[in-house]
Amino acid sequence: MKLRTILGIAALSVGGAAFALPAQAKDLTIGLVLSMSGPFSDYGRQIQNGIETYMAQHGDTVAGRKIKLIVKDDTGIAPAIAKRQAQELLIKDKVDILAGFDLTPNAFSVAPLATEAKVPMIVMNAATSSITEKSPYIVRVSMTLPQSSWAIAQWAVKNNIDSAYILVADYGPGHDAQAQFKKTFTELGGKVLGEVRTPVNTPDYAPFLQRVKETQPDALFFFVPPGSSMVALAKNFREMGLDKLGIKEMGPGDMTDENSLAALGDNALGMITAFHYSDAHDSPENKAFVGAYAKAYPQDRANFMSVGGYDGMQLIYKVLEKTGGDASGDAFIKAAKGLKWESPRGPVQIDPDTRDIIQNEYIRKLERVDGELRNIEFATFEAVKDPGKQN
Numbered sequence: 192m193k194l195r196t197i198l199g200i201a202a203l204s205v206g207g208a209a210f211a212l213p214a215q216a217k218d219l220t221i222g223l224v225l226s227m228s229g230p231f232s233d234y235g236r237q238i239q240n241g242i243e244t245y246m247a248q249h250g251d252t253v254a255g256r257k258i259k260l261i262v263k264d265d266t267g268i269a270p271a272i273a274k275r276q277a278q279e280l281l282i283k284d285k286v287d288i289l290a291g292f293d294l295t296p297n298a299f300s301v302a303p304l305a306t307e308a309k310v311p312m313i314v315m316n317a318a319t320s321s322i323t324e325k326s327p328y329i330v331r332v333s334m335t336l337p338q339s340s341w342a343i344a345q346w347a348v349k350n351n352i353d354s355a356y357i358l359v360a361d362y363g364p365g366h367d368a369q370a371q372f373k374k375t376f377t378e379l380g381g382k383v384l385g386e387v388r389t390p391v392n393t394p395d396y397a398p399f400l401q402r403v404k405e406t407q408p409d410a411l412f413f414f415v416p417p418g419s420s421m422v423a424l425a426k427n428f429r430e431m432g433l434d435k436l437g438i439k440e441m442g443p444g445d446m447t448d449e450n451s452l453a454a455l456g457d458n459a460l461g462m463i464t465a466f467h468y469s470d471a472h473d474s475p476e477n478k479a480f481v482g483a484y485a486k487a488y489p490q491d492r493a494n495f496m497s498v499g500g501y502d503g504m505q506l507i508y509k510v511l512e513k514t515g516g517d518a519s520g521d522a523f524i525k526a527a528k529g530l531k532w533e534s535p536r537g538p539v540q541i542d543p544d545t546r547d548i549i550q551n552e553y554i555r556k557l558e559r560v561d562g563e564l565r566n567i568e569f570a571t572f573e574a575v576k577d578p579g580k581q582n
Contacts, residue, residue, distance in 0.1 A: 216516055218259050221261070221290050223290050224277055224291045225238055226294060226297075227239075228266050229267035230418075230419075231293060235293055237491065237496035237500070238315050238496050238503075240487070241493075241499060243487070244484050248483060253508045253511045254516035256516045265294075268297070273296075281308050286310070288313065289304075289305055290312070291313075292316065298322050305328040306326040306327065306328060309519070311518065312326060313330055314329060318334050318336045319336065320337050323545055330541060332499060332541075333502075335367065336367035337371035338577055340372040342572045343464065344371070347381065347410060352409045352439065353382060355408050355410045356408040357372060357385070358411060360388070361391060365391075365414050366388075367579060369386065370579075385406050387402060392420065396423055397427045401431070407436060410439040413446065414443055417445045418451055422454045428458070439463060440461070443466060445495060446464055447459055447555075447557050448496075449492040449493065449566070450492055452557075452564040459564070460557055460564075461556065463556055466552065466566070467553070468498050469553065469566035470493045470565070472535065472537065480535040493535075502534050510527050527541050529543040540574075544580075547577045549576050552572040553571050553572075554568070554569060554571070556569060
């Protein structure tokens with residue numbers, strides 16, 4: 192018998208289990224904190240759909256570890272509930288990774304837990320710039336409001352829009368959008384003629400738009416929560432005849448989210464937005480994603496939420512391939528920094544300094560194409576970092 196074989200038998204027989212052959216890799220558990228009920232339930236559903244679309248395409252095993260998902264409902268803007276759900280995931284379910292986080296207040300509340308537990312926390316939508324500064328274990332794959340606000344301000348000045356009025360919802364993302372648009376627009380020579388912050392869930396924007404009508408700027412820059420709020424704003428804008436005064440509507444692209452377009456209808460035609468994703472984006476990766484998504488979820492359209500979930504899983508898979516399956520916090524974050532891949536939205540990279548995403552920002556116009564409302568891209572700002580963190 193060869194010496195190598197003899198030594199192998201001895202190694203297996205001496206010391207029992209301590210010398211046993213390696214066991215099968217432990218399942219990798221991902222705890223998803225999402226809004227699955229309440230006014231923002233569409234957010235959570237779309238993110239989960241994106242996650243499941245990626246896993247359907249790429250399998251449920253990576254680096255020898257089978258992926259297990261546990262979904263917890265935070266019910267909407269509910270930081271205390273989100274924190275409690277995350278605590279349960281960490282303590283009871285012993286998850287390896289926290290992910291989801293469609294809303295900023297909920298991400299803020301969970302960040303200290305990720306730090307304490309040294310567990311990676313993948314933000315798939317929440318867009319306030321400072322989120323990644325709340326824990327060294329946070330990586331964001333979605334966006335920040337300053338990215339799109341910077342891009343639309345750049346485009347506006349280059350296209351002879353000299354004055355603007357700013358209308359934003361009074362919460363973190365709205366504040367970010369307002370601050371970045373104003374900073375970029377005025378630095379480039381534009382004039383802000385007025386600013387107003389509205390209640391987050393107001394059903395009537397007419398009193399605020401009256402101020403815009405009286406001021407008559409070249410454009411209205413706006414940011415309100417996608418969905419019913421945006422539908423109300425678009426309706427009031429047309430009813431009050433602001434479009435007939437030549438006032439352009441422009442803002443971040445989540446205002447014309449694909450799943451809101453049916454409700455927005457023709458009231459939103461012609462809106463100019465800046466964003467990182469449109470289901471009309473022309474690339475092989477996006478065509479494959481949109482096709483797979485439509486087949487699995489025919490009642491929905493692929494949108495930025497679903498791409499956030501899709502790319503969140505893409506990040507997790509690529510990191511685990513890089514680490515050989517090691518999902519421990521420090522190893523995961525080290526591998527994630529600087530990671531690049533081709534997303535349905537285009538080329539992306541995790542900023543090694545901020546752990547935010549670097550991505551293209553596309554200028555789009557809402558048009559009706561073959562009977563369907565679509566965000567048609569017509570200009571690109573490449574590889575945009577979060578301007579909110581730039582010196």
